[in-house]
Amino acid sequence: MTWEGLNRRKFPRANFPCLIKVLREGSPEEVILTHTENISIGGACVILKKAIELFSPVNIEIDLMDGGEVIACRAKVVWSVRRKAIEAHKPSCYDQGLEFVDIKDEHRARVGQTVEHLVRSGRETPLR
Numbered sequence: 001m002t003w004e005g006l007n008r009r010k011f012p013r014a015n016f017p018c019l020i021k022v023l024r025e026g027s028p029e030e031v032i033l034t035h036t037e038n039i040s041i042g043g044a045c046v047i048l049k050k051a052i053e054l055f056s057p058v059n060i061e062i063d064l065m066d067g068g069e070v071i072a073c074r075a076k077v078v079w080s081v082r083r084k085a086i087e088a089h090k091p092s093c094y095d096q097g098l099e100f101v102d103i104k105d106e107h108r109a110r111v112g113q114t115v116e117h118l119v120r121s122g123r124e125t126p127l128r
Helices: 105-120
Strands: 019-024 031-039 043-048 057-063 071-082 094-101
Touching: 019 043, 031 105, 043 071, 057 094, 071 105
Parallel strands: none
Antiparallel strands: 019 031, 019 057, 031 043, 043 094, 057 071, 071 094
């Protein structure tokens, strides 16, 4: 499964700001704690203060806040969009798309159940 771009989504995405830890491979001292903008069974959009280079491999840990164990897997950065600074004292951020790699089937299923529940309750992310 490969995610192929903003306008050609293979999987429904749901607006869901769950907690995520991003660890850059080769930089174990650089741990980024943030949240998702949206999530699907194929990946997630995360909000970062500093962009990670496209196609960089990362290790991630996602807390779906459903009482289950943290989902740990590898991912790669597949797209990046810089947000404009809204106020003078707030720096711009980056929306970065992470494609899940090496995710366990049971973890992908948990993400799928969460997304399905959110989509049914009207929180699907529309295509842009």
